[in-house]
Amino acid sequence: GGIITIDPGYKNTGSCESAITFLDGEKGILRYRGYSIEELAEKADFLEVAYLLIFGELPTKAQLDKFNNDIKEQSEVDEDMKKILDGFPKTAHPMGVLSSLTSALIAFNPSSVDVSSEEAMYKAIVKIMAKFPVLAAWTMRKIKGLPLDYGDDSLGYVENFHKMMLSKPNKGYEANQIVYDALDKLLILHADHEQNCSTSTVRIVGSSHAGLFASLSAGISALWGPLHGGANQAVIEMLEAIKADGGDTAKYIAKAKDKNDPFRLMGFGHRVYKNFDPRAKIIKTAAEEVLGDLGIEDPVLDIAKGLADVALNDEYFVSRKLYPNVDFYSGIIYRALGIPTEMFTVMFAVGRLPGWIAQWREMRLRKEPIGRPRQIYIGENHRDFKPIDQR
Numbered sequence: 001g002g003i004i005t006i007d008p009g010y011k012n013t014g015s016c017e018s019a020i021t022f023l024d025g026e027k028g029i030l031r032y033r034g035y036s037i038e039e040l041a042e043k044a045d046f047l048e049v050a051y052l053l054i055f056g057e058l059p060t061k062a063q064l065d066k067f068n069n070d071i072k073e074q075s076e077v078d079e080d081m082k083k084i085l086d087g088f089p090k091t092a093h094p095m096g097v098l099s100s101l102t103s104a105l106i107a108f109n110p111s112s113v114d115v116s117s118e119e120a121m122y123k124a125i126v127k128i129m130a131k132f133p134v135l136a137a138w139t140m141r142k143i144k145g146l147p148l149d150y151g152d153d154s155l156g157y158v159e160n161f162h163k164m165m166l167s168k169p170n171k172g173y174e175a176n177q178i179v180y181d182a183l184d185k186l187l188i189l190h191a192d193h194e195q196n197c198s199t200s201t202v203r204i205v206g207s208s209h210a211g212l213f214a215s216l217s218a219g220i221s222a223l224w225g226p227l228h229g230g231a232n233q234a235v236i237e238m239l240e241a242i243k244a245d246g247g248d249t250a251k252y253i254a255k256a257k258d259k260n261d262p263f264r265l266m267g268f269g270h271r272v273y274k275n276f277d278p279r280a281k282i283i284k285t286a287a288e289e290v291l292g293d294l295g296i297e298d299p300v301l302d303i304a305k306g307l308a309d310v311a312l313n314d315e316y317f318v319s320r321k322l323y324p325n326v327d328f329y330s331g332i333i334y335r336a337l338g339i340p341t342e343m344f345t346v347m348f349a350v351g352r353l354p355g356w357i358a359q360w361r362e363m364r365l366r367k368e369p370i371g372r373p374r375q376i377y378i379g380e381n382h383r384d385f386k387p388i389d390q391r
């Protein structure tokens with residue numbers, strides 16, 4: 001082999017060529033398949049964006065109807081999967097449950113590992129697009145101790161997901177366009193973000209020719225961490241803590257700057273965006289609109305805005321180009337929609353699903369080699385084995 005260079009965290013290493021998502025961190029540009037995120041968030045719906053990411057073009061009406069119908073046909077989850085759900089304690093974190101259930105799904109859908117043709121791949125994709133929101137909704141019913149809701153095929157993808165999560169037993173289900181639109185927008189904004197930690201995980205697991213669902217299950221675990229998707233939960237917990245502490249934002253800014261304090265301002269900073277995160281801009285406006293439309297006043301939004309105002313004018317944050325990221329305001333919307341804090345990262349996962357699928361599909365269709373980074377060894381040189389009584 002040649003000379004090995006190390007690049008911890010792959011800060012400067014490209015792992016693949018990709019035609020899915022374009023991101024310019026200096027200019028704050030994000031595009032899916034060439035379409036700007038601002039336009040998609042405004043004009044498209046989540047299923048259209050999923051189709052665009054996975055198959056490369058915006059669907060025609062006929063293509064979208066077919067995709068939607070194929071998904072609806074697969075929306076049942078095997079009854080035995082519920083026994084697995086039942087086995088978890090109520091206190092289980094929904095991300096662990098979601099990752100486990102996604103992996104368990106393989107046992108009940110063994111044909112999903114067949115990706116020998118594009119048709120076979122399409123079948124696996126439709127299956128997971130159909131069943132994933134069901135599993136995500138189950139994790140919500142679990143923490144709430146509610147019986148499962150089987151959904152309603154006459155509803156759209158996002159509406160049905162919302163119903164399965166939040167319907168109240170014996171009270172029916174009230175549709176609300178403001179809520180759907182907000183949810184749809186959030187899911188679109190989370191749908192792909194090129195080679196982030198979870199997506200790279202999905203690609204690398206998939207590169208061993210493990211199946212799609214196994215790769216996704218690994219991606220969910222990667223997303224769980226507080227430096228990645230778990231930041232949306234961590235942000236609200238942080239804002240709540242600041243509120244409980246009398247709303248003293250300056251104190252927390254000082255903590256975040258203190259190199260002897262492990263505390264970081266959650267929802268701030270990004271590996272690639274060094275000017276602003278275009279998703280955060282859209283979400284901040286959406287948060288204000290949704291709270292206004294629903295007539296909700298959340299003191300945590302004021303704390304968030306106060307924190308951002310201070311940080312954006314502080315030399316520490318300015319010089320390091322640390323700005324609010326996608327996770328900074330998203331939790332405030334989720335809360336307004338009645339979604340509990342532990343569920344926020346699951347919401348992110350449902351949004352990111354089409355991106356993970358698109359990236360996995362691209363990797364397989366391009367017949368990429370197995371992902372297998374190298375290292376520079378810094379351990380002991382050769383030494384002789386010592387029997388246990390001589391150590």
Ligand code: CMC
Nearest residue numbers: 226227228229231256264265266267268269270271320325
């Ligand atoms: N609060 C305080 N200081 C920070 C923060 C923060 N949130 N983020 C970065 N820094 C400092 C860091 O200490 C370092 O300072 P110095 O140069 O003095 O050592 C400098 O800024 C560069 O940071 P880094 O850790 O080298 O940057 P990275 O690219 O490795 O990490 C990050 C990126 C997003 C993990 C990090 O900014 C972070 O931990 N942010 C908080 C968690 C978060 O909000 N994550 C969500 C990311 S966006 C969506 C997603 O992926 O889910």
